[in-house]
Amino acid sequence: MILKKIENRSAHAGVIGLGYVGLPLMVAIASAGFRVTGIDICPHKIAQLKRGISHVPDVTNAVLGPLIASGQIQVTTDYAVLHELDTVNICVPTPLRENRTPDMQFITAAVEQVAHHLHTEQLIVLESTTYPGATQEIVLPLLKAHFRRTEGARPAQVGRDFYLAFSPERIEPGNSTYFVTNTPKIIGGVTPQCTHVAKTFYEQFINKTHTVSSPRTAEMVKLLENTFRSVNIGLINEIALICDRMDLDVWEVIDAAATKPFGFMPFYPGPGLGGHCIPIDPHYLSWKARMYEYHARFIELASEINNEMPKYVVDKIVHALDLQRKSVEGTQLLILGVAYKKDVGDIRESPALEVIRLILDKKAKFLYHDPYVETLSLDKQKTYRSEPLTPALVQNADCVVILTDHSAINYQWLVEHAQLVVDTRNATHTVQHGREKIVRI
Numbered sequence: 001m002i003l004k005k006i007e008n009r010s011a012h013a014g015v016i017g018l019g020y021v022g023l024p025l026m027v028a029i030a031s032a033g034f035r036v037t038g039i040d041i042c043p044h045k046i047a048q049l050k051r052g053i054s055h056v057p058d059v060t061n062a063v064l065g066p067l068i069a070s071g072q073i074q075v076t077t078d079y080a081v082l083h084e085l086d087t088v089n090i091c092v093p094t095p096l097r098e099n100r101t102p103d104m105q106f107i108t109a110a111v112e113q114v115a116h117h118l119h120t121e122q123l124i125v126l127e128s129t130t131y132p133g134a135t136q137e138i139v140l141p142l143l144k145a146h147f148r149r150t151e152g153a154r155p156a157q158v159g160r161d162f163y164l165a166f167s168p169e170r171i172e173p174g175n176s177t178y179f180v181t182n183t184p185k186i187i188g189g190v191t192p193q194c195t196h197v198a199k200t201f202y203e204q205f206i207n208k209t210h211t212v213s214s215p216r217t218a219e220m221v222k223l224l225e226n227t228f229r230s231v232n233i234g235l236i237n238e239i240a241l242i243c244d245r246m247d248l249d250v251w252e253v254i255d256a257a258a259t260k261p262f263g264f265m266p267f268y269p270g271p272g273l274g275g276h277c278i279p280i281d282p283h284y285l286s287w288k289a290r291m292y293e294y295h296a297r298f299i300e301l302a303s304e305i306n307n308e309m310p311k312y313v314v315d316k317i318v319h320a321l322d323l324q325r326k327s328v329e330g331t332q333l334l335i336l337g338v339a340y341k342k343d344v345g346d347i348r349e350s351p352a353l354e355v356i357r358l359i360l361d362k363k364a365k366f367l368y369h370d371p372y373v374e375t376l377s378l379d380k381q382k383t384y385r386s387e388p389l390t391p392a393l394v395q396n397a398d399c400v401v402i403l404t405d406h407s408a409i410n411y412q413w414l415v416e417h418a419q420l421v422v423d424t425r426n427a428t429h430t431v432q433h434g435r436e437k438i439v440r441i
């Protein structure tokens with residue numbers, strides 16, 4: 001019955017957690033013709049969404065508005081709607097605790113609600129990134145414990161009474177080439193029937209699916225992908241540190257190496273890791289590996305090197321100012337870009353925050369400009385506002401520090417007006433005039 005409802009798209013779909021992952025997913029499901037209800041605990045987000053206003057850059061109001069207005073998408077903070085839903089995708093945060101262990105409270109809270117309303121033939125899919133085993137060790141027992149079969153009293157059986165799978169979200173915010181519907185979807189169900197039902201669901205709105213033998217495998221796939229990035233960024237940051245000592249241009253080295261048509265993939269150095277995934281997810285794996293008495297050395301080492309990059313950037317700033325016979329104390333810096341990567345407004349885990357903390361420790365003053373980040377709160381104490389990028393703003397700064405290489409900036413113009421530029425992203429690579437003012441990592 002659920003399969004038929006999915007195939008003829010009369011199934012009522014649900015998405016829990018309407019952030020960077022959940023909101024685009026909800027729109028993709030609705031765009032395939034399903035009625036979708038989104039649930040989020042944040043009343044402010046729900047109020048905005050009800051008015052057709054998106055808080056995620058990858059979803060425009062032009063796309064969201066009509067889906068809300070027509071009722072194809074409904075949003076609520078009320079979990080009671082769960083009993084009407086045929087499918088539920090869970091996209092809540094999975095941060096780290098202070099001690100770098102997985103913080104599963106959001107998953108647990110969401111799943112407890114799902115479990116409370118779980119009904120026959122419902123499909124539950126966890127999309128939040130997590131450690132191998134979480135779906136079966138945390139989600140499944142909660143669902144089973146709460147399941148109340150309406151007919152008879154035999155214990156609930158996954159794969160027969162309800163379906164459970166893990167399918168990691170792989171989107172990259174701001175990527176206009178690959179998005180929800182054209183990024184292949186990995187699916188691992190608890191039983192073959194769970195995988196089949198989940199695959200049938202995703203096939204309605206995603207071009208390509210790839211099934212694996214278990215949720216644990218699917219969880220591991222996601223962590224491999226993100227660990228691959230973290231370790232390779234750590235490696236290239238280390239190469240940058242070595243090149244700096246050897247007075248070699250790391251950017252030239254990478255570009256030349258990238259001409260090799262096989263066996264090399266370019267990664268680029270920068271001020272450190274940012275975003276909600278790469279700095280965090282590998283620690284889910286190293287935490288789980290410790291239970292198997294394995295110390296994940298690559299993960300820890302990459303994290304150590306990546307975490308040192310903000311300090312390296314500050315050392316570069318201090319040194320560049322030194323050469324101009326200026327002390328960092330009391331100097332006026334202009335931070336260009338505070339988002340963790342280009343062309344997005346996401347500042348979660350952004351290395352800019354650490355760079356700013358470090359320069360404030362050195363008693364430098366700073367202003368910032370970021371076309372995507374209007375305000376910036378530091379340690380919940382002080383709020384800064386993005387300054388308009390005027391010639392005076394640039395000229396008055398003793399040093400402009402490029403921390404994010406947003407495409408909207410005219411870097412030639414910037415360098416022409418600047419006294420000194422520290423470029424951590426090679427954003428100025430095409431600049432012709434004034435190169436002597438640029439210091440790159």
Ligand SMILES: NC(=O)c1ccc[n+]([C@@H]2O[C@H](COP(=O)([O-])OP(=O)(O)OC[C@H]3O[C@@H](n4cnc5c(N)ncnc54)[C@H](O)[C@@H]3O)[C@@H](O)[C@H]2O)c1
Pocket residue numbers: 016017018019020021022039040041042045091092093094106109110127128129130168169170171172173276277
């Ligand atoms: N952002 C990315 O690029 C990305 C990519 C792939 C995977 N992921 C993973 O997807 C998951 C979600 O990430 P995100 O970036 O969308 O997070 P987010 O913070 O942007 O969104 C999460 C949403 O969940 C809501 N929420 C929290 N607890 C809830 C609950 N109990 N019930 C209902 N709603 C709840 C929050 O209010 C928020 O709106 C994480 O596990 C993340 O690691 C993120």
